[in-house]
Amino acid sequence: MRMKAAVLYEVNQPLVIEEIELDPPKSGEMLIKLVATGVCHSDVHYYTGDVPREFPIILGHEGAGIVEQVGEGVTSVQPGDHVVLTFLPSCGRCRWCHTGHPNMCDLGAKLRTGKYLDDTYRHHRASDGKDINSFLFVSTYAEYTISPEASVLKVPDYLPLERLCLLGCGFTTGFGAATNAAHIKPGETVTIVGCGGLGLAAVQGAALSGAGKIIAVDVHEAKLSMAKQFGATHTIVNRHNWKEVVEEIHEITWGVGTDYSFEFVGSDQTDETVKICYEGLRKGGTLFMVGVGRVSKKTLPIGPTNFSLWRKKLQGVLFGDAQFRVDIPRYIDLYQQGQIKLDEMVTQEFRLEEINTCFQNLLDGSKMARQVIRYD
Ligand SMILES: [Zn+2]
Ligand SMILES: [Zn+2]
Structure with missing residues (x-):
């Protein structure tokens, strides 16, 4: 045809x-x-x-x-x-x-x-x-x-x-990163870097899981105001100064850092976004890599000493770690109930x-x- x-x-x-x-x-x-x-x-x-x-x-x-x-x-x-x-x-x-x-x-x-x-x-x-x-x-x-x-x-x-x-793709990937990969518990804290379709779905997942603090980070203020509508408790404008963003994350979390961080940007931005995610984590926290990076790029800005001494974890997430024949019907129910937007x-x-x-x-x-x- x-x-x-x-x-x-x-x-x-x-x-x-x-x-x-x-x-x-x-x-x-x-x-x-x-x-x-x-x-x-x-x-x-x-x-x-x-x-x-x-x-x-x-x-x-x-x-x-x-x-x-x-x-x-x-x-x-x-x-x-x-x-x-x-x-x-x-x-x-x-x-x-x-x-x-x-x-x-x-x-x-x-x-x-x-x-x-x-x-x-x-x-x-x-x-x-x-x-x-x-x-x-x-x-x-x-x-x-x-x-x-x-x-x-x-x-x-x-x-x-x-x-x-x-x-x-997008909703299941972002929402699943928060709910399937991180299994966020009530009161836990998260940093979400990149508030496009995936990041906003992750904000929804974190909010529905009862996260205590949901810190949304993006270079665009308009995206951050959307993140607030979907449940972000704090927003930080990334002015391409990762140290400044990390300081703000620590300030918001009483100097501890967040339990989880999510990288949703990928592309050629990962030197900056991974730094924010990684340095903004608490001791023993987990960084979830979701964004699609440039294939030719082979390194992440993570120092090996700090990685072991702070007992941090790094995990890739694909399609929100979804069991999609089970999860998509669940999400449809939640959509009908108005619990996901x-x-x-x-x-x-x-x-x-x-x-x-x-x-x-x-x-x-x-x-x-x-x-x-x-x-x-
Ligand atoms: Zn996609
Ligand atoms: Zn198979």
């Missing part, structure tokens, strides 16, 4: 909206008509080349839509079902899926190639048939997509897909044709929490 999609041909060049020929679903796959996709900052890492990929590629990994057609052997959904796409697949059979870590599923090894699980492409340029790389088996900057059943979760059909799409996370809606504006907004580091593209 023919559809429109946004194709990235080169780093830092505008995405091109063009006609794509999409193959029918093969065994274990389905065709999904996308209703909405969040514009997650992780896509920008591929756009800028922080994380290299094969081009051309159709990015987008925070989608939700309606199943149109299922391939042979698909049992968990049928045409007409509403679904959220998860940017990581889970097979349900490997060691990691069986030990409560579907975010580390062995299918993840196939995500780097741009091909599907059978090592072939589904997307082809309509004008000349050239193969186009897919992204994480979801490629949501398009009117339709093909996804394996491992990447799809059925959701209630009476809730807005233009909000539930955030559960496919998805509507307020969406600051602006766009059409696919405006995708380059969305990317520019993210690069400018503007006041957006989440931009959502709608296809309906």
Whole structure:
């Protein structure tokens, strides 16, 4: 079938909206008509080349839509079902899926190639048939997509897909970092560095867990005022002086530092943001690395002596350490009860044709929490 999609041909060049020929679903796959996709900052890492990929590629990994057609052997959904796409697949059979870590599923090894699980492409340029790389088996900057059943979760059909799409990456990643990875207990203290979509979801997770102090740090004051709305108890403007920020964290915590800190910025900022997270921790505290850094960068600014003598801990977090077939339905219940806020996370809606504006907004580091593209 023919559809429109946004194709990235080169780093830092505008995405091109063009006609794509999409193959029918093969065994274990389905065709999904996308209703909405969040514009997650992780896509920008591929756009800028922080994380290299094969081009051309159709990015987008925070989608939700309606199943149109299922391939042979698909049992968990049928045409007409509403679904959220998860940017990581889970097979349900490997060691990691069986030990409560579907975010580390062995299918993840196939995500780097741009091909599907059978090592072939589904997307082809309509004008000349050239193969186009897919992204994480979801490629949501398009009117339709093909996804394996491992990447799809059925959701209630009476809730807005233009909000539930955030559960496919950003919200689940940020909220889960606070609730699954850190297991914040009532009264514990946290520093959250970077208050975009992920950081604001972490603020919500910390608030719902009963954190005593939630210190939000960002370079943009507008983002900090959003963090306050979502439950931050203190905010600090990072004026690119990490010592000043750390002093403020210590002042707020009576000289102790916070129990946990979360790094949500990544990119080429990690020398500064990790320093803030690490130095702002209490003795024995844990730093959770969530932001996607530049692949070419190989070091973190953490001194080995201080690391052992202060008994600090460092932990990577992927997709909020979510068991997403269990956690996303939990989050949907909390959304319905008004305990987590998805509507307020969406600051602006766009059409696919405006995708380059969305990317520019993210690069400018503007006041957006989440931009959502709608296809309906
Ligand atoms: Zn994402
Ligand atoms: Zn698995």
